Amino acid sequence: MDGRMKEIGIGLLGFGTVGAGVVKGLQANGELVADRLGARPVLRKIADIDLERDRGVSVDPAVLCRDARAVVSDPSVDVVVELIGGTRVARELVLSALENRKPVVTANKALLAEHGPEVFKKAAESGVDLYFGASVGGGIPIIRALREGLIANRILSIRGILNGTSNYILTQMEEQHSSFERALGEAQQKGYAEADPSLDIDGVDTAHKAVILASLAYGFVVPMRSVHVEGVRNLSEMDIFNALALGYRIKLLAVVKEFGGDIEVRVHPALVPLDHVLASVSGVFNAVMVQGDLSGQTLYYGRGAGQDPTAGTVIADVADVVRNLVAGCPRRVPAVPLVRRGRRIRSMDEIQTRYYLRMSLLDRPGVLGQITSALGRHNVSIASVLQKEVRVGEYVPVVIVTHEAIEKDCDAALEEIQGMDLVGAKTVRLRIEE
Amino acid sequence: MDGRMKEIGIGLLGFGTVGAGVVKGLQANGELVADRLGARPVLRKIADIDLERDRGVSVDPAVLCRDARAVVSDPSVDVVVELIGGTRVARELVLSALENRKPVVTANKALLAEHGPEVFKKAAESGVDLYFGASVGGGIPIIRALREGLIANRILSIRGILNGTSNYILTQMEEQHSSFERALGEAQQKGYAEADPSLDIDGVDTAHKAVILASLAYGFVVPMRSVHVEGVRNLSEMDIFNALALGYRIKLLAVVKEFGGDIEVRVHPALVPLDHVLASVSGVFNAVMVQGDLSGQTLYYGRGAGQDPTAGTVIADVADVVRNLVAGCPRRVPAVPLVRRGRRIRSMDEIQTRYYLRMSLLDRPGVLGQITSALGRHNVSIASVLQKEVRVGEYVPVVIVTHEAIEKDCDAALEEIQGMDLVGAKTVRLRIEE
Numbered sequence: 063m064d065g066r067m068k069e070i071g072i073g074l075l076g077f078g079t080v081g082a083g084v085v086k087g088l089q090a091n092g093e094l095v096a097d098r099l100g101a102r103p104v105l106r107k108i109a110d111i112d113l114e115r116d117r118g119v120s121v122d123p124a125v126l127c128r129d130a131r132a133v134v135s136d137p138s139v140d141v142v143v144e145l146i147g148g149t150r151v152a153r154e155l156v157l158s159a160l161e162n163r164k165p166v167v168t169a170n171k172a173l174l175a176e177h178g179p180e181v182f183k184k185a186a187e188s189g190v191d192l193y194f195g196a197s198v199g200g201g202i203p204i205i206r207a208l209r210e211g212l213i214a215n216r217i218l219s220i221r222g223i224l225n226g227t228s229n230y231i232l233t234q235m236e237e238q239h240s241s242f243e244r245a246l247g248e249a250q251q252k253g254y255a256e257a258d259p260s261l262d263i264d265g266v267d268t269a270h271k272a273v274i275l276a277s278l279a280y281g282f283v284v285p286m287r288s289v290h291v292e293g294v295r296n297l298s299e300m301d302i303f304n305a306l307a308l309g310y311r312i313k314l315l316a317v318v319k320e321f322g323g324d325i326e327v328r329v330h331p332a333l334v335p336l337d338h339v340l341a342s343v344s345g346v347f348n349a350v351m352v353q354g355d356l357s358g359q360t361l362y363y364g365r366g367a368g369q370d371p372t373a374g375t376v377i378a379d380v381a382d383v384v385r386n387l388v389a390g391c392p393r394r395v396p397a398v399p400l401v402r403r404g405r406r407i408r409s410m411d412e413i414q415t416r417y418y419l420r421m422s423l424l425d426r427p428g429v430l431g432q433i434t435s436a437l438g439r440h441n442v443s444i445a446s447v448l449q450k451e452v453r454v455g456e457y458v459p460v461v462i463v464t465h466e467a468i469e470k471d472c473d474a475a476l477e478e479i480q481g482m483d484l485v486g487a488k489t490v491r492l493r494i495e496e
Numbered sequence: 497m498d499g500r501m502k503e504i505g506i507g508l509l510g511f512g513t514v515g516a517g518v519v520k521g522l523q524a525n526g527e528l529v530a531d532r533l534g535a536r537p538v539l540r541k542i543a544d545i546d547l548e549r550d551r552g553v554s555v556d557p558a559v560l561c562r563d564a565r566a567v568v569s570d571p572s573v574d575v576v577v578e579l580i581g582g583t584r585v586a587r588e589l590v591l592s593a594l595e596n597r598k599p600v601v602t603a604n605k606a607l608l609a610e611h612g613p614e615v616f617k618k619a620a621e622s623g624v625d626l627y628f629g630a631s632v633g634g635g636i637p638i639i640r641a642l643r644e645g646l647i648a649n650r651i652l653s654i655r656g657i658l659n660g661t662s663n664y665i666l667t668q669m670e671e672q673h674s675s676f677e678r679a680l681g682e683a684q685q686k687g688y689a690e691a692d693p694s695l696d697i698d699g700v701d702t703a704h705k706a707v708i709l710a711s712l713a714y715g716f717v718v719p720m721r722s723v724h725v726e727g728v729r730n731l732s733e734m735d736i737f738n739a740l741a742l743g744y745r746i747k748l749l750a751v752v753k754e755f756g757g758d759i760e761v762r763v764h765p766a767l768v769p770l771d772h773v774l775a776s777v778s779g780v781f782n783a784v785m786v787q788g789d790l791s792g793q794t795l796y797y798g799r800g801a802g803q804d805p806t807a808g809t810v811i812a813d814v815a816d817v818v819r820n821l822v823a824g825c826p827r828r829v830p831a832v833p834l835v836r837r838g839r840r841i842r843s844m845d846e847i848q849t850r851y852y853l854r855m856s857l858l859d860r861p862g863v864l865g866q867i868t869s870a871l872g873r874h875n876v877s878i879a880s881v882l883q884k885e886v887r888v889g890e891y892v893p894v895v896i897v898t899h900e901a902i903e904k905d906c907d908a909a910l911e912e913i914q915g916m917d918l919v920g921a922k923t924v925r926l927r928i929e930e
Contacts, residue, residue: 087648087790097715098647098833195645201791203645211629211637213532214521214811281531339797342776356521356808357635360798363773364791374790377648391823399532 068101070384073139075130075155076146077110080169080196082117083373084143089119095381101388103141103380107133134159141383143376144168149176160184160192165392167379169196169372175270178283182397191386192397193379198224198271201371202364203378204350208278209395215354217279220318221495224271226346226366227255227262228294228314233344236302236311242295254346265293265314265329272316275350276327279318281399284327288407292330301420301490304461305333308418308448311341315495324406326413332495333418411470416445416494419462421479422486425454429484433462436482440475442467457486463494502535504818507573509564509589510580511544514603514630516551517807518577523553529815535822537575537814541567568593575817577810578602583610594618594626599826601813603630603806609704612717616831625820626831627813632658632705635805636798637812638784642712643829649788651713654752655929658705660780660800661689661696662728662748667778670736670745676729688780699727699748699763706750709784710761713752715833718761722841726764735854735924738895739767742852742882745775749929758840760847766929767852845904850879850928853896855913856920859888863918867896870916874909876901891920897928 072088074081088095088105096102108121109130127133134142134155142159144166146152152173159166161184168174174181174194185192195205199222208217223229227249234245246263249255261267269291276284294314305312310333319326334341339361343349348366353359365371386392423429434444448461464472476489506522508515522529522539530536542555543564561567568576568589576593578600580586586607593600595618602608608615608628619626629639633656642651657663661683668679680697683689695701703725710718728748739746744767753760768775773795777783782800787793799805820826857863868878882895898906910923 083790091648091650091790094650095648100830100833201788202794203641206640206645207637210816211640211812212808213815214525214529214808216525216528339773339776342773354635354808356517356525356804356811358799358802358805360636360796362794362796364794368792370790371792374646374648374788377790378645381647382644385828386825389823389825389828391820391825391828394819394823394825394828396534399534 067096068388069104070101070387071106071138071140072103072380073107073133073136073142074105075109075133075142075144077108077117078145079369080372080376081108081110081145082119083369084145084376085121086119087370087373087377095377099381099384101384103384106138107136109133130155131158134162134164139164140387141380142166143380144170145376147172149173153177153181156181157184160188160190163188163190165191165383165387167193167376167383169194169376171197171267171270171274175273175286178273178277182283182400185397189393191383191392193382194274194397195379196372196375198274199348199350199362200364200366200368201374202348202350202362202366203375204362205274205278207360207362208275208352212352212354212357212360215356216320218320218353218355220275220279220316220350220352221340222271222275222316222350223313223340223343223348224316224350224366225262225268225314226348227259228268229343229348230254230346231263231294232297232302232312232314235297235299236306239299241299242297263293263295265291268314268316269329272318272327272329275316276318276325277398280325280405282404283398283400284407288327290328290330290410294331297331298490300459301418301492304420304448305418308446308461308463309336310334310494311336312492313340313343317495321408324408326408328410328413330493332493335496338496413469414466415469416466416496417464417472418492418494419464419476420490421460421462422457423460424484424486425452425456425458430460432482432484433479436479437464437475440471440478442472442475501530502822503538504535504821505540505572505574506537506814507541507567507570507576508539509543509567509576509578511542511551512579513803514806514810515542515544515579516553517803518579518810519555520553521804521807521811529811533815533818535818537818540572541570543567564589565592568596568598573598574821575814576600577814578604579810581606583607587611587615590615591618594622594624597622597624599625599817599821601627601810601817603628603810605631605701605704605708609707609720612707612711616717616834619831623827625817625826627816628708628831629813630806630809632708633782633784633796634798634800634802635808636782636784636796636800637809638796639708639712641794641796642709642786646786646788646791646794649790650754652754652787652789654709654713654750654784654786655774656705656709656750656784657747657774657777657782658750658784658800659696659702659748660782661693662702663777663782664688664780665697665728666731666736666746666748669731669733670740673733675733676731697727697729699725702748702750703763706752706761706763709750710752710759711832714759714839716838717832717834718841722761724762724764724844728765731765732924734893735852735926738854738882739852742880742895742897743770744768744928745770746926747774747777751929755842758842760842762844762847764927766927769930772930847903848900849903850900850930851898851906852926852928853898853910854924855894855896856891857894858918859886859890859892864894866916866918867913870913871898871909874905874912876906876909
């Protein structure tokens with residue numbers, strides 16, 4: 063290899079799973095990357111509060127330190143890679159690095175989704191790069207595809223399976239006929255879910271990613287508070303199997319859509335037709351389907367998490383920064399193309415979709431007619447009905463699939479119906495995305 | 497919009513389907529693209545020999561001309577977009593543009609696959625950009641993913657369905673129980689196949705794309721002559737349905753693989769397991785699955801051809817060039833990272849794979865034993881046998897699926913077997929990719 067190749071110093075903040083993956087990846091493929099780049103990223107500093115734990119990777123002890131701030135200000139560090147996670151220390155360090163005019167690569171979706179405006183503004187003011195490819199989709203280069211590959215497109219919609227933990231749980235519930243609790247336990251045992259899994263199973267992680275994708279697609283930072291978020295925690299096996307019987311699979315989806323100039327950003331379980339390619343994404347895999355006005359549907363599929371895939375995307379971002387430093391063109395691609403006025407975010411009341419309604423109804427003549435009438439009074443019409451059990455005079459589960467309706471109307475209809483004495487337990491309402 | 501935004505002049509060579517798509521795309525989304533880029537690509541010249549035909553798009557007549565050379569040398573043209581196709585005029589114009597230090601965007605896979613070294617060398621010498629995202633995969637940003645998104649990876653394999661015409665024919669043959677000829681006729685009627693379809697159905701188009709992908713993955717220009725190419729022309733319905741019965745679907749695949757430091761680049765129909773995601777890519781869609789050592793499997797799926805998707809990718813390349821011109825960093829990403837010595841390309845004799853063999857065998861006791869022995873003498877062992885018809889004393893089709901074997905051994909075995917009097921028509925041999 064060329065000894066005179068330009069070297070770019072990398073400072074790593076956080077030596078956890080992904081951090082160790084980046085170190086391993088650079089050790090394994092550093093020369094290959096240098097060859098492809100014509101410049102060599104060199105790991106100069108790694109900061110972590112725990113320097114004892116064995117990460118399965120050997121590092122020159124001189125590189126390790128406990129002081130992340132010292133890494134940020136170290137003159138041998140040209141690029142700061144933030145892999146600490148969370149929004150407190152990470153925010154402070156990222157802002158400080160940008161303030162010091164050091165380009166930053168981060169995989170921190172929470173930071174960007176919660177503090178996007180502040181972080182993007184600081185990067186713009188300092189005139190340095192901020193790359194975050196690994197914040198969505200792990201090893202899948204979806205951020206790059208959306209920001210650069212699809213740049214010619216008006217983005218009509220994005221639908222993504224973006225949380226491997228939730229998707230693994232849903233796959234287990236279906237394939238092993240597990241309850242949610244058992245599937246979650248299994249995911250935790252296999253290391254696919256955290257001890258506190260709420261960020262994953264309550265949809266927050268997916269919402270962070272949806273915010274990032276929506277911001278890239280529509281050129282303004284979508285506030286987290288305007289995103290409707292439901293996770294998979296309350297899904298029951300019954301609905302998973304009812305959905306299958308109707309030709310659908312339930313997936314936790316991030317949905318980003320343009321509608322009459324406004325946009326929708328929402329995260330919730332949704333019924334996806336079995337013949338749709340997103341329905342076949344199982345286990346810990348992620349996939350994103352983008353509908354562009356020119357390119358049509360394109361799909362990106364791969365490992366949405368994990369040490370090596372995420373590290374691969376972090377290193378790809380580092381490579382971009384290295385190219386920009388070598389060519390002298392920082393901010394060739396702005397972090398987010400913040401050029402448009404914000405769009406109005408539609409409230410959930412306004413969305414239009416089809417619904418899966420599982421009602422607990424008294425099994426007696428005329429009941430379905432009353433339900434149909436109530437739905438009809440609120441402009442919700444029925445596409446099909448599934449009733450498996452017959453127990454005259456008792457409450458039985460009845461599944462109703464509606465035609466497209468406005469969510470506000472559906473809510474009003476369900477409120478009216480819930481008040482009727484022929485309805486038992488609270489109706490389960492899921493959305494259908496096709 | 498910002499009237500003082502920097503303008504970059506585009507000269508279009510070729511006003512055919514994709515050319516008209518680029519014009520339409522820029523008319524529809526030009527402001528959006530300018531917003532995202534912070535600079536505005538402006539169409540300054542369009543050259544075509546036919547200026548009369550209606551392309552369904554209105555253009556200022558002053559922009560149109562018949563002299564492509566004049567477009568290349570026009571001082572108002574900063575970027576040359578070559579959409580003429582073919583390897584004669586296009587080669588000359590592309591070389592001339594590069595010679596004139598004008599960056600080039602092209603969708604011309606034949607040019608790059610047949611004259612890659614010359615064209616890439618000229619771009620490097622002139623220090624200008626050469627982008628070719630639309631040469632593979634139409635609307636799918638696969639070139640960008642491979643060159644930049646997966647840069648941290650050693651590429652272990654690439655498997656792609658890259659020719660919409662062939663894939664449409666295969667889908668029709670299966671779904672409509674069509675013969676190859678009827679399916680081809682239908683494809684021609686729908687505009688999915690040319691009047692002379694040989695580039696598509698004989699696998700040459702796929703081979704051009706395989707060469708481009710392999711060159712990007714392995715950093716040297718793979719010569720077309722070292723690529724094994726078989727198309728779908730001779731496929732029979734019988735094999736399509738036998739494959740289905742065995743749990744496979746036949747697809748025309750580009751296979752690029754690393755094996756012990758050497759690489760394989762081959763194009764041929766292959767049996768793909770039905771539960772593999774490539775098996776579900778139907779009709780005119782394309783898909784590419786890349787196996788990287790860090791990112792694992794990632795898949796890219798979308799419309800592999802067509803006016804709008806291809807134009808979308810051409811405009812994305814133009815956007816890259818515009819960014820580089822504005823930021824003053826031409827060749828930030830070299831066309832092909834030509835940094836490694838070439839690798840040895842394995843001959844087909846050396847490849848190892850499983851085989852589907854449809855033999856015409858005399859239906860009498862002991863025949864299968866003789867076949868098994870002959871295969872065994874050449875180190876080919878049988879995994880399963882499918883015989884549907886029984887006609888004692890006559891030739892019947894027998895399908896044999898082998899375990900992994902070396903192609904040279906398989907060839908030798910088939911040669912020996914073909915010489916036996918218990919064998920009728922020539923054995924059909926297809927490869928299995930899993």
